Amino acid sequence: MTITVVGSIAYDAVETPFGVRERMLGGAATHFALAASVLHDVRLVGPVGDDFDDADLAVLQTRGSNIDDVERVAGGKTFFWKGKYGWDLNTRETLDTQLNVFEHFAPKLSQASRDCDVLFLANIQPGLQLQVREQCPSARFVALDSMNLWIDIARDELVEIIGRVDCLMLNDEELRQLTAKPNLISAAHEILEWGPTVVVAKQGEYGSALITKDDFFALPAYPLHEVVDPTGAGDTFAGGFVGFIAKHIDQLHEPEVLRNAMAYGTALASFNVEQFGTEGLQDVSPAAVRQRVDDLWRFARFERMEVALLD
Amino acid sequence: MTITVVGSIAYDAVETPFGVRERMLGGAATHFALAASVLHDVRLVGPVGDDFDDADLAVLQTRGSNIDDVERVAGGKTFFWKGKYGWDLNTRETLDTQLNVFEHFAPKLSQASRDCDVLFLANIQPGLQLQVREQCPSARFVALDSMNLWIDIARDELVEIIGRVDCLMLNDEELRQLTAKPNLISAAHEILEWGPTVVVAKQGEYGSALITKDDFFALPAYPLHEVVDPTGAGDTFAGGFVGFIAKHIDQLHEPEVLRNAMAYGTALASFNVEQFGTEGLQDVSPAAVRQRVDDLWRFARFERMEVALLD
Numbered sequence: 001m002t003i004t005v006v007g008s009i010a011y012d013a014v015e016t017p018f019g020v021r022e023r024m025l026g027g028a029a030t031h032f033a034l035a036a037s038v039l040h041d042v043r044l045v046g047p048v049g050d051d052f053d054d055a056d057l058a059v060l061q062t063r064g065s066n067i068d069d070v071e072r073v074a075g076g077k078t079f080f081w082k083g084k085y086g087w088d089l090n091t092r093e094t095l096d097t098q099l100n101v102f103e104h105f106a107p108k109l110s111q112a113s114r115d116c117d118v119l120f121l122a123n124i125q126p127g128l129q130l131q132v133r134e135q136c137p138s139a140r141f142v143a144l145d146s147m148n149l150w151i152d153i154a155r156d157e158l159v160e161i162i163g164r165v166d167c168l169m170l171n172d173e174e175l176r177q178l179t180a181k182p183n184l185i186s187a188a189h190e191i192l193e194w195g196p197t198v199v200v201a202k203q204g205e206y207g208s209a210l211i212t213k214d215d216f217f218a219l220p221a222y223p224l225h226e227v228v229d230p231t232g233a234g235d236t237f238a239g240g241f242v243g244f245i246a247k248h249i250d251q252l253h254e255p256e257v258l259r260n261a262m263a264y265g266t267a268l269a270s271f272n273v274e275q276f277g278t279e280g281l282q283d284v285s286p287a288a289v290r291q292r293v294d295d296l297w298r299f300a301r302f303e304r305m306e307v308a309l310l311d
Numbered sequence: 312m313t314i315t316v317v318g319s320i321a322y323d324a325v326e327t328p329f330g331v332r333e334r335m336l337g338g339a340a341t342h343f344a345l346a347a348s349v350l351h352d353v354r355l356v357g358p359v360g361d362d363f364d365d366a367d368l369a370v371l372q373t374r375g376s377n378i379d380d381v382e383r384v385a386g387g388k389t390f391f392w393k394g395k396y397g398w399d400l401n402t403r404e405t406l407d408t409q410l411n412v413f414e415h416f417a418p419k420l421s422q423a424s425r426d427c428d429v430l431f432l433a434n435i436q437p438g439l440q441l442q443v444r445e446q447c448p449s450a451r452f453v454a455l456d457s458m459n460l461w462i463d464i465a466r467d468e469l470v471e472i473i474g475r476v477d478c479l480m481l482n483d484e485e486l487r488q489l490t491a492k493p494n495l496i497s498a499a500h501e502i503l504e505w506g507p508t509v510v511v512a513k514q515g516e517y518g519s520a521l522i523t524k525d526d527f528f529a530l531p532a533y534p535l536h537e538v539v540d541p542t543g544a545g546d547t548f549a550g551g552f553v554g555f556i557a558k559h560i561d562q563l564h565e566p567e568v569l570r571n572a573m574a575y576g577t578a579l580a581s582f583n584v585e586q587f588g589t590e591g592l593q594d595v596s597p598a599a600v601r602q603r604v605d606d607l608w609r610f611a612r613f614e615r616m617e618v619a620l621l622d
Contacts, residue, residue, distance in 0.1 A: 017493065038620050063621045088484075088493040173399075182328065182399040184516070185534045205495070206517035209531060216610050218531035220520060223496045247618055259613035286620035293615065299527050301612040302570035304604065307558055309349050309597035310374045 002066075003246045004113045004139075005032045006045040006132045007122025007235075008102060009052075009060065009070065012277065013082035016089060018228045024277035025056045027079065028122035028145065031232030034281035035239025035268040036120075037063035038289060040246040043113045045069040045132075047101040049077040059278055069113050076101035089230050090205065109135045118246040120238060121165065123147050126157035133164050140249055143167040143198075143242050145234065151178050163195035169238055172201040172209075185211065198258060200241065202234050210262055215255055219262050219300055222270035222292055229276045236272040236281065241265035260293075267292035313377070314557045315424045315450075316343045317356040317443045318433025318546075319413060320363075320371065320381065323588065324393035327400060329539045335588035336367045338390060339433035339456065342543035345592035346550025346579040347431075348374035349600060351557040354424045356380040356443075358412040360388040370589055380424050387412035400541050401516065420446045429557040431549060432476065434458050437468035444475050451560055454478040454509075454553050456545070462489050474506035480549055483512040483520075496522065509569060511552065513545050521573055526566055530573050530611055533581035533603055540587045547583035547592065552576035571604075578603035 012026030033042045042065040052072060060067050082096035107128055119139040121129040123146050133142065142165040150158050151174060158178070162168055168191055172184050181187040188199040188211035201209040205227075207220040244261035251257050267289055271280040321338030325331070344353045353376040363383060371378050393407035418439055430450040432440040434457050444453065453476040461469050462485060469489070473479055479502055483495050492498040499510040499522035512520040516538075518531040555572035562568050578600055582591040 039618065088487055176399055183535070183537060186536050189536070203517055206514055207529070207531075209534070211534075216534045217613070218518070218534075218610060219613075220518075220529035223520075223522075223527045223529075224494070225497050225500070226494060244618065248616070256614050256616055260616045260618075263613055263615075264618075286622055289620055297613065297615055299529060302528070302530075302574055302608065303567050304574075304608055305559070305567055305571045307350065307555065307571075307575075309600055311597055 001117045001246070002041045002043050002112070002115070003036055003118045003120065003242060004043045004045060004109065004116035004136065005029045005036070005120040005122060006107055007032065007124055008079050009044070009046045009048050010079040010081055012231060013080070013096070014229055014231050014276065015084040016229050017085070017087060018226075019276065021276050025059055026081065026232060026277055028232070028235040030060060030278060031235035031272065031281070032120055032122060032239040033060060033065045034062055034278055035236040035265075035272070036243035036246070037065045038268060038284065038286070039240070039243030039264065042066065043069060043116065045107060045109055045113055047071045047073050047076070047105050049073055049101050050075060052078050059282060062282055069110050071108070073101040083231070085230065089227055107132045107135070117141070117249055118242060119143070120242050121145065121161070122235060126150050126154050126161045129161045130157065130164070133161060141166050141245055141252065143169055143238065145169050145238060146174070148174050148177060159194065162191065165196055167198040167200065168196045169200040169202060169234070169241070171234070172203050175199070175201055184209070200262075202237065204230070207266065208237065208262060210258055212258070217259050217262060219266050219296060222266055222296060223299070224270060224274060227273045230273050231277070233269045233273050237265035237269040239265070240268035263293045263296050264289070266296055312428045312557075313352045313354050313423070313426070314347055314429045314431065314553060315354045315356060315420065315427035315447065316340045316347070316431040316433060317418055318343065318431075318435055319390050320355070320357045320359050321390040321392055323542055324391070324407070325540055325542050325587065326395040327540050328396070328398060329537070330587065332587050336370055337392065337543060337588055339543070339546040341371060341589060342546035342583065342592070343431055343433060343550040343553075344371060344376045345373055345589055346547040346576075346583070347554035347557070348376045349579060349595065349597070350551070350554030350575065353377065354380060354427065356418060356420055356424055358382045358384050358387070358416050360384055360412050361386060363389050370593060373593055380421050382419070384412040394542070396541065400538055418443045418446070428452070428560055429553060430454070431553050432456065432472070433546060437461050437465050437472045440472045441468065441475070444472060452477050452556055452563065454480055454549065456480050456549060457485070459485050459488060470505065473502065476507055478509040478511065479507045480511040480513060480545070480552070482545070483514050486510070486512055495520070513548065515541070518577060519548065519573060521569055523569070528570050528573060530577050530607060533577055533607060534610070535581060535585060538584045541584050542588070544580045544584050548576035548580040550576070551579035574604050574607050575600070577607055
């Protein structure tokens, strides 16, 4: 039993108020796998170029993740993204995007990757996500990420693939844009009519919210005194979330599975943003992850006190 | 024993995607009192003009709130604010502000208002907040709201009054601006060095966070399918928060008091934003408030599940 993730493996150039990195390992599949591998076996699917370092291949294999379907495209260059964050890290500007080997990417999954029980379709062109979905008919839980670009230029395909997954994970403003509904709860409930049983609204520094037909749950982001680089936080969150679900695939009817999945996603994302690129997740220890989940358990709950109210 | 609130009593003109109101009762002290009165006795202090309707005076007295210190200024006009909200209600533009009777407001508290155990200094000029603070020496818990304008033009006085209160309640971006620290947790901890023992970061539709020296707690906003008018949500939250604390002033060392205070503030704010102006709070029932606190209790908590993690 495995999780398959299909998405970008990239080199990122990032500038934040805390420093500059000219070229570091990044990409959605990378961040996802680093987090999910804390919980479960992962198989990565995605293209890289001739320029991809062996040391970075080794990072992709952290905690035993399988890279048989990481295709090294001869003569190609690895996907490149360059961005700059504002003062409080809540805004970012894309300075450069070079699709490179991603431009002609046609996902070819090995039988082992097709046989996954759990599938994460990271943010790529919705048509490609549909192709991957069709190659993995036995997946019991499929989660999907996307972005505003695809809502703008490929909305029909995006709605089609959303109809064929169990869980949509999107930024809250993208959920609004996708449904043209200004209210997040209404937007999420509309999407629950399209097929998914779970919608996760990613809310950046404010945490995330989980919306199902009958339930609502929200967790703050883990409170940190210093956030250094938010790049990949959403994919790291997705890795923890989906990783926990993969581990409890037979208990998905229990609401606590999804809630704990949110906590693991949140805890793992906090390690990601504390350092640049993949540094925060490469050596994260089980004890440290458990400590942050315990902290979140405490940060989020209250015990009701009786109080008289006036009419 | 009473809560005294000093702040604006206003007429608001509001345009949201859900409707327009040309003139409705508003103001920080108004929204605060409507919420706090669900929990506790309240005395309002603030000026109104000749134009202030008797029917609105009656609304200020909802659930027995005392208006002896609501001063009707002869020949004056009531504070007026006009604003327009964007599509998703997350942005708002002030179209008009007429200080009117507020321009020469010098807070004069009756002995009964000075004798308060709990004091809420709503958002007014920090110098006036200092004057009020000095008139209430026996207050055991003092909470303060402010805004970006005073950080810009009266920062020294603002820092001085912050040093003399127990709790600062501010929007998260204002906490950053005030401390010049981009990180919310660091910003809050700096303010805890100035005097307050509690910082509440108001985060709009994302809810709120509570930061003390040794603790952190966050609650999402109550999930609503329709938000009609966010005006006064922060002051309504403050009313529920401070009202709950007033009711438990001898138990302030118990962390659950502050956490439940957050829950009551959040629940009451949700009724405020469902309708225009004061409509949502005027007739709110104890049972409805309790139901939303119970819901929040459920929305925010998870029970930890054991899971094996990879090293």
